[in-house]
Amino acid sequence: MVNIATLVKLSLNLNLLKIESDGRVNTADTQLAISEYDKNAIEEAIRIKEKHGGKIVCVSALTWGPVNKKISDAERILREVLALGVDEAHFIIDDVLDNCTPLETSLALASLIRKLGNFDLFIAGESSMDISNSQIPARIASILDIPFVTYVRKVEISENNLILQREMPNGIETVEVPMPAVISVTGEINQPRLPTLRQILQSKNKPLMKYTLKDLGINLNAKLMKQRIEIRPVVRKNIIYEGGNLEEIAQKLVDNLIQEGVIKA
Amino acid sequence: MKRNILVFSEDPRVINEAVYIANILKGNEGKIFGVSKLTEDNDVLSNFDEIHFAKENLIPEQWAKFLIKFYKENEIQYLVSPHTVNNNDIIAYVSAKYNLPMISNATSIKDNDATLIFSRQVLGGRGISYIEVEKSLKLSVTVPIKVYPRIKLDKQSLIKEITEIEKTKITSKGFEEIKKSGFNIENADVVVGIGRGFKSKEDIKLAQDLAEVLNGVIGCSRPIAADYGWLPNDLWIGISSKIIRPKLYIAVGISGAPQHVSGIMDSKIIVAINKDKNATIFKYADYGVVADLYQFLPIFTRKIKENLKK
Numbered sequence: 190m191v192n193i194a195t196l197v198k199l200s201l202n203l204n205l206l207k208i209e210s211d212g213r214v215n216t217a218d219t220q221l222a223i224s225e226y227d228k229n230a231i232e233e234a235i236r237i238k239e240k241h242g243g244k245i246v247c248v249s250a251l252t253w254g255p256v257n258k259k260i261s262d263a264e265r266i267l268r269e270v271l272a273l274g275v276d277e278a279h280f281i282i283d284d285v286l287d288n289c290t291p292l293e294t295s296l297a298l299a300s301l302i303r304k305l306g307n308f309d310l311f312i313a314g315e316s317s318m319d320i321s322n323s324q325i326p327a328r329i330a331s332i333l334d335i336p337f338v339t340y341v342r343k344v345e346i347s348e349n350n351l352i353l354q355r356e357m358p359n360g361i362e363t364v365e366v367p368m369p370a371v372i373s374v375t376g377e378i379n380q381p382r383l384p385t386l387r388q389i390l391q392s393k394n395k396p397l398m399k400y401t402l403k404d405l406g407i408n409l410n411a412k413l414m415k416q417r418i419e420i421r422p423v424v425r426k427n428i429i430y431e432g433g434n435l436e437e438i439a440q441k442l443v444d445n446l447i448q449e450g451v452i453k454a
Numbered sequence: 455m456k457r458n459i460l461v462f463s464e465d466p467r468v469i470n471e472a473v474y475i476a477n478i479l480k481g482n483e484g485k486i487f488g489v490s491k492l493t494e495d496n497d498v499l500s501n502f503d504e505i506h507f508a509k510e511n512l513i514p515e516q517w518a519k520f521l522i523k524f525y526k527e528n529e530i531q532y533l534v535s536p537h538t539v540n541n542n543d544i545i546a547y548v549s550a551k552y553n554l555p556m557i558s559n560a561t562s563i564k565d566n567d568a569t570l571i572f573s574r575q576v577l578g579g580r581g582i583s584y585i586e587v588e589k590s591l592k593l594s595v596t597v598p599i600k601v602y603p604r605i606k607l608d609k610q611s612l613i614k615e616i617t618e619i620e621k622t623k624i625t626s627k628g629f630e631e632i633k634k635s636g637f638n639i640e641n642a643d644v645v646v647g648i649g650r651g652f653k654s655k656e657d658i659k660l661a662q663d664l665a666e667v668l669n670g671v672i673g674c675s676r677p678i679a680a681d682y683g684w685l686p687n688d689l690w691i692g693i694s695s696k697i698i699r700p701k702l703y704i705a706v707g708i709s710g711a712p713q714h715v716s717g718i719m720d721s722k723i724i725v726a727i728n729k730d731k732n733a734t735i736f737k738y739a740d741y742g743v744v745a746d747l748y749q750f751l752p753i754f755t756r757k758i759k760e761n762l763k764k
Contacts, residue, residue, distance in 0.1 A: 201577070203577055203578055203580070206580075290556075291556065292549070292550075292554065292555045295550060315694065318578060318712070320576050320583070321559075321576065321578075321693065322546075322556070323542055323543075323558060324542070324546035324558060326543070327514075327518075327542075327544070327547040327550070328547070328550040330515075331518070331546070331547040332550050336515055336623050337515070339539065356680070356687075357539065358539065358687060358688070358695065359631060359632060359688070360629055360631040360632045361630045361632065362626065362629045362630075363626070363628045363629075363630075364513075364624050364625065364627060365624070365625050366623055366624045366625070367623050370623075376676070376680070413555055413587070414555045414557075414585055414586075414587050414591075414593075416584060416585045417584045418576060418581050418582070419582050419584070420580060421579075421580060421581060421582055421719065423738060425740050426740040427736070427737070427740070428740065428741050429731075429736055429739075429741075429742040429743075429744065430741075430742065430743045430744065431731055431744035431745075432744070435745060435749060435750055435753050436753055436757075438743055438745070439750065439754045439757040440757055442725070442741055442743060442754065442757075443757050443758055443761050445741055446723070446741075447761070449702075449722075449740075451644070451701045451702040451723050452644075452758065452762075
């Protein structure tokens with residue numbers, strides 16, 4: 190039996206960004222989506238459960254507010270997570286967390302984790318797709334005082350030990366660590382499955398619990414550091430050749446590149 | 455004001471990437487401490503007031519626990535580190551112990567009198583986040599490699615060896631080095647990027663031929679390296695691998711996922727070749743060709759050869 194907590198980020202939906210005329214990203218009006226690699230984290234948790242048994246809980250925090258605008262979106266995503274095979278979802282909603290940093294998110298998540306009881310394994314994605322700080326796994330491990338291993342591309346469990354392959358820039362490192370531990374997984378570790386219709390129906394009866402910071406008994410000051418997000422202006426020429434003779438297009442392109450000074454004639 | 459800085463890097467070869475920022479942050483009187491693995495590089499040894507070395511390889515958790523002690527003993531204001539997978543983890547672990555906010559991969563820093571403004575890439579490279587903090591705030595920051603100048607401070611470093619190493623429950627079971635391409639795509643003037651439009655490993659030759667006539671090198675998107683293993687990881691271009699800034703980037707059969715696009719945004723000229731006219735990559739391209747790469751690449755390569763001969 191392996192009891193697993195998956196850490197899921199309710200990310201900004203990168204395909205539906207609301208952008209103001211001055212280039213600022215309007216996070217309050219942008220829809221949410223599950224962060225890409227967190228799908229791999231959930232899939233890996235399901236595979237471990239299928240092999241070793243246990244329970245999978247999803248923990249999350251709504252870090253894009255305001256809560257009243259985002260709550261139904263967040264619930265929809267977490268229902269989808271439940272449909273994938275997660276047994277329970279627990280998430281923190283509090284306007285204090287709107288646009289907060291990983292410092293506050295990890296403190297809030299750690300409080301929720303402690304409230305929920307004991308887990309053998311914590312699984313996160315390698316980074317969030319919107320902000321990509323990749324701090325949460327190490328921060329959670331630090332707060333809970335347990336080991337962490339990031340960028341895992343293969344998990345094996347032998348009794349109480351995890352044997353993990355890490356994807357490093359220059360190679361593959363194999364490490365062994367006893368549970369409990371925190372790991373983050375890469376996008377290549379598995380191919381996330383889609384829920385069946387039956388699972389979608391079942392997800393409606395699974396527990397989906399909400400907590401405020403007060404419910405967790407913590408007080409956070411999330412005003413230390415606020416970020417303003419702007420879209421990077423893309424100034425590209427966008428000259429597109431389509432249809433016609435490829436010989437002619439190739440010659441035009443070569444001429445363009447010579448003119449730009451990036452290839453020498 | 456006295457602001458002590460702790461610069462950490464597991465790999466000493468990149469520690470100087472963070473010294474420029476450390477020197478800005480330290481103010482008038484602060485000391486710059488360095489922590490890394492043993493090196494004989496004089497450019498490293500002369501950049502710190504004090505430098506502490508470990509002789510053996512440490513697990514990230516062991517580095518973090520050393521830094522936690524060091525931080526407290528030396529009244530550190532800012533923790534600075536070159537952004538690598540392990541460094542970012544280690545600094546996050548230490549930051550959590552002291553409730554420090556942390557800015558990962560800060561691509562710029564601006565001194566704004568009472569505050570500092572950091573910026574970093576977000577939204578898969580499409581956005582920039584600006585973060586303004588009071589100078590009095592203690593915080594951590596990791597900085598990308600090859601963005602800030604490498605400086606020499608010519609200090610007389612006090613050199614110490616780290617002798618007390620914490621225990622860890624993690625044991626290393628081996629390291630299998632991935633074969634390397636031997637090419638340095640970060641320094642190349644011309645890069646030809648290979649994506650999922652290529653149907654087999656052998657077809658990469660088409661891109662290699664093109665790169666060759668342009669005196670360039672090939673690179674690839676994430677699936678080509680990480681999923682298919684057709685090319686080594688050091689040719690993988692994208693936010694979780696190499697960020698490139700060539701004069702000319704030619705994306706062939708690449709759809710333009712945020713993961714990849716964020717690694718090419720600073721290229722001077724971007725050319726995209728893709729048979730799908732709706733591919734996202736065209737939005738980021740100066741010049742685009744909607745065509746089958748198998749038909750177009752050989753013609754394009756030949757045309758370049760012909761024009762170079764003239």
